[in-house]
Amino acid sequence: MGSFRTRPETTAKSSHSCDHPRPSPVRPSINSALSQIPGIGPKRAAVLAERGLVTLGDLLLRFPSRYVDWRQVRPINEISPGAVATVRGHLTGLVERPMRGSRWRRLLSGWLQDAQGARIRVLWFNAPPHLRQRFGAAREAILQGKVNRGSDGRMEIVHPEVHLPGQDPPGSLQAQYRAGELIGQRLIRAAVDYALAAAGELPAAIPEEFRAQLELPSIAQAVRYLHQPPPDADLAALQGGTTAAHQALAADELFAFELALELERERAREWSGIAFNRGSGLADRFVSELPFKLTAAQQRALDEIRADMASARQMNRLLMGDVGSGKTVVALWAAINAVDHGYQAAVMAPTELLAEQHYATCRRLCKSIDIRAELLCGTQPASHRRRVLLWLARGEPGIVFGTQALIQRKVEIPRLGLGLIDEQHRFGVFDRVRLQALGPRADMLLLSATPIPRSLARVLLSNLEVSILEERPAGRPPVTTHLVEQGELAAVWRKVRDEVARGNRAYCILPLIESDDQQELAVTTAAAELRERALAGLRVGVMHGRLAAEEKDRVMRQFRDGKLQVLVSTTVIEVGIDVPEATVMVIMGAQRYGLAQLHQLRGRIGRGTQPGDCYLVVNGSANGAVRNKLKVLVDKTSGADIAQADLELRGPGDLFGARQAGPLPLRFAHWMKDFDTIVRLRDLARAWLRRDPQLNTSASRGARAVLAHLLEAGASAASVG
Numbered sequence: 001m002g003s004f005r006t007r008p009e010t011t012a013k014s015s016h017s018c019d020h021p022r023p024s025p026v027r028p029s030i031n032s033a034l035s036q037i038p039g040i041g042p043k044r045a046a047v048l049a050e051r052g053l054v055t056l057g058d059l060l061l062r063f064p065s066r067y068v069d070w071r072q073v074r075p076i077n078e079i080s081p082g083a084v085a086t087v088r089g090h091l092t093g094l095v096e097r098p099m100r101g102s103r104w105r106r107l108l109s110g111w112l113q114d115a116q117g118a119r120i121r122v123l124w125f126n127a128p129p130h131l132r133q134r135f136g137a138a139r140e141a142i143l144q145g146k147v148n149r150g151s152d153g154r155m156e157i158v159h160p161e162v163h164l165p166g167q168d169p170p171g172s173l174q175a176q177y178r179a180g181e182l183i184g185q186r187l188i189r190a191a192v193d194y195a196l197a198a199a200g201e202l203p204a205a206i207p208e209e210f211r212a213q214l215e216l217p218s219i220a221q222a223v224r225y226l227h228q229p230p231p232d233a234d235l236a237a238l239q240g241g242t243t244a245a246h247q248a249l250a251a252d253e254l255f256a257f258e259l260a261l262e263l264e265r266e267r268a269r270e271w272s273g274i275a276f277n278r279g280s281g282l283a284d285r286f287v288s289e290l291p292f293k294l295t296a297a298q299q300r301a302l303d304e305i306r307a308d309m310a311s312a313r314q315m316n317r318l319l320m321g322d323v324g325s326g327k328t329v330v331a332l333w334a335a336i337n338a339v340d341h342g343y344q345a346a347v348m349a350p351t352e353l354l355a356e357q358h359y360a361t362c363r364r365l366c367k368s369i370d371i372r373a374e375l376l377c378g379t380q381p382a383s384h385r386r387r388v389l390l391w392l393a394r395g396e397p398g399i400v401f402g403t404q405a406l407i408q409r410k411v412e413i414p415r416l417g418l419g420l421i422d423e424q425h426r427f428g429v430f431d432r433v434r435l436q437a438l439g440p441r442a443d444m445l446l447l448s449a450t451p452i453p454r455s456l457a458r459v460l461l462s463n464l465e466v467s468i469l470e471e472r473p474a475g476r477p478p479v480t481t482h483l484v485e486q487g488e489l490a491a492v493w494r495k496v497r498d499e500v501a502r503g504n505r506a507y508c509i510l511p512l513i514e515s516d517d518q519q520e521l522a523v524t525t526a527a528a529e530l531r532e533r534a535l536a537g538l539r540v541g542v543m544h545g546r547l548a549a550e551e552k553d554r555v556m557r558q559f560r561d562g563k564l565q566v567l568v569s570t571t572v573i574e575v576g577i578d579v580p581e582a583t584v585m586v587i588m589g590a591q592r593y594g595l596a597q598l599h600q601l602r603g604r605i606g607r608g609t610q611p612g613d614c615y616l617v618v619n620g621s622a623n624g625a626v627r628n629k630l631k632v633l634v635d636k637t638s639g640a641d642i643a644q645a646d647l648e649l650r651g652p653g654d655l656f657g658a659r660q661a662g663p664l665p666l667r668f669a670h671w672m673k674d675f676d677t678i679v680r681l682r683d684l685a686r687a688w689l690r691r692d693p694q695l696n697t698s699a700s701r702g703a704r705a706v707l708a709h710l711l712e713a714g715a716s717a718a719s720v721g
């Protein structure tokens with residue numbers, strides 16, 4: 001843990017002494033617009049807004065991506081290649097010339113000579129024009145960067161960070177931000193400084209008295225610490241997210257999260273649900289007409305859902321089942337059951353592709369039963385949307401499939417009897433709240449492919465009943481997973497050709513869409529190259545998130561129908577895509593993905609009657625830890641085992657890691673790696689609600705503010721989707 005030191009606050013008011021803050025038009029607050037900061041005009045404000053930064057509070061909660069450590073200047077004689085070093089001296093021999101093979105790029109190079117007379121080479125590729133001017137006449141500088149051995153064996157630093165005497169305080173840790181065009185590091189640091197001074201105390205969900213028990217700093221202290229770490233801060237703890245400041249933010253977020261869950265559960269207890277207990281048996285007819293027999297696990301889950309739906313209590317159930325365990329038909333049973341009782345059902349999926357697939361599956365499997373189904377996605381023509389919205393607003397029985405478009409403001413589903421969320425881990429709790437809000441009495445069924453180990457699910461999703469499909473449909477062939485080197489790809493492509501020759505299909509997954517400097521990891525270049533060489537003569541399609549919705553749909557259809565034999569794609573196909581003939585999955589740059597995600601990808605094959613092969617391709621630079629991580633997938637096939645291994649390898653917080661980048665309300669929880677503390681926070685949240693069930697005392701003021709903010713953050717996320 002890094003030591004935590006309080007700095008003098010510019011506005012030294014504790015939350016006790018300002019029970020009634022008087023909003024004054026001149027005094028800025030965390031809700032003030034960034035454009036009021038000197039240096040941020042409309043143009044820059046627009047750039048920031050694109051990155052979700054609108055208010056001072058937004059800026060304060062967007063933490064540095066890293067820190068530059070200027071504290072330990074070392075003599076050049078004492079540094080060695082491989083490490084990051086800070087050196088100080090005079091720049092000599094600076095020259096700028098065009099880079100070989102490029103008319104535009106320029107290379108700036110020179111030497112830094114320190115007081116002992118030792119020298120190290122420094123270079124900047126494509127140096128920005130102002131860089132050389134910045135060095136000025138004195139040419140004294142502090143530089144920092146990773147020390148390499150150059151082609152001639154001498155030490156050099158490529159693209160060092162530059163610090164000139166007289167600028168900012170040297171000898172400190174300096175925050176670096178992902179800022180964006182038009183916004184330099186210096187401006188953003190000044191803006192943060194302004195916001196820190198202006199914001200004063202920041203709302204915290206955890207009441208004072210609990211915070212003292214937990215020995216956590218205040219949110220304002222934590223925020224300041226992360227933006228402007230004191231000189232004695234521990235760099236490793238700062239970068240690794242383990243300082244008391246990180247813990248304070250994560251704890252506050254988790255506390256608020258638990259409060260929200262508990263409140264939701266209380267509310268559900270008050271609302272009476274709908275008793276779906278006198279239907280005509282339409283849903284059972286659907287099941288009896290399926291081309292397969294339900295597995296025992298599916299039947300058990302279905303019976304649990306049937307009992308929940310039949311009771312007048314509201315259902316709040318999570319259906320967990322590994323990829324390929326057959327959750328969809330169980331979910332469709334529930335939706336049809338709701339419709340059979342004269343209600344509407346809404347099925348929300350995280351991607352358009354998946355919503356379309358469910359819609360298509362429903363139409364295909366419901367041919368002989370009379371049921372209306374519609375699709376509602378963000379990118380459909382306005383006329384179609386209008387028609388679906390009108391139909392929904394009339395409250396006629398039927399199923400609507402859709403994306404987050406379902407929880408937009410204009411959508412009304414007055415007779416919503418069942419809300420269903422597929423791949424629920426892709427959504428935030430607040431999306432669920434919003435779907436529920438469309439039909440306060442509606443039953444809720446969430447589907448998840450188990451990225452959450454049971455132990456954690458019990459704590460984090462404590463308000464849910466859980467059904468588990470631990471059995472895969474019988475006769476499912478195994479999928480074998482191989483860890484292969486880039487150099488062994490020829491054999492992999494041979495395998496792809498063999499499979500295609502037998503009428504099967506293959507996926508090839510890459511992490512990037514396009515790239516100038518990492519072409520081998522980009523979909524567009526890889527597809528062109530495969531068509532040209534290794535897979536010449538095969539029908540190779542391309543899929544990624546930037547394609548228009550119709551194009552995605554067309555490509556997916558072609559792949560499903562066999563018009564395409566190989567699909568080169570990003571992870572857009574990760575969730576739920578179901579093409580039974582796909583038997584090979586090649587994942588390039590496998591080290592870039594998390595285990596749960598790889599497991600999801602692997603779940604796209606071995607869905608039909610034939611065995612599958614999944615190739616995790618790594619390059620030589622992948623280290624031992626990475627290989628060990630990937631080995632988990634070679635050795636284990638059950639999602640629950642993999643989630644458990646993932647938990648052990650990375651700590652529980654990282655389950656939320658992927659969300660941090662996304663628009664979901666849990667942003668800091670991944671810093672909380674200590675399971676006992678998570679449990680303790682849940683218990684504290686419950687204890688607090690027993691004392692203040694409506695959160696209407698002044699001690700809950702912070703909690704109210706944070707919850708309101710979380711709901712709002714979720715709402716704006718939904719309107720993006």
Ligand code: ADP
Nearest residue numbers: 292293294295323324325326327328329473578
């Ligand atoms: P997931 O649980 O990953 O969402 P799906 O619901 O997409 O899995 O089911 C995977 C595949 O298994 C689908 O093609 C589905 O039609 C098929 N399936 C589902 N249940 C059974 C069963 N009992 N027997 C055989 N195939 C089944």
Ligand code: MG
Nearest residue numbers: 327328422576
């Ligand atoms: Mg699914």
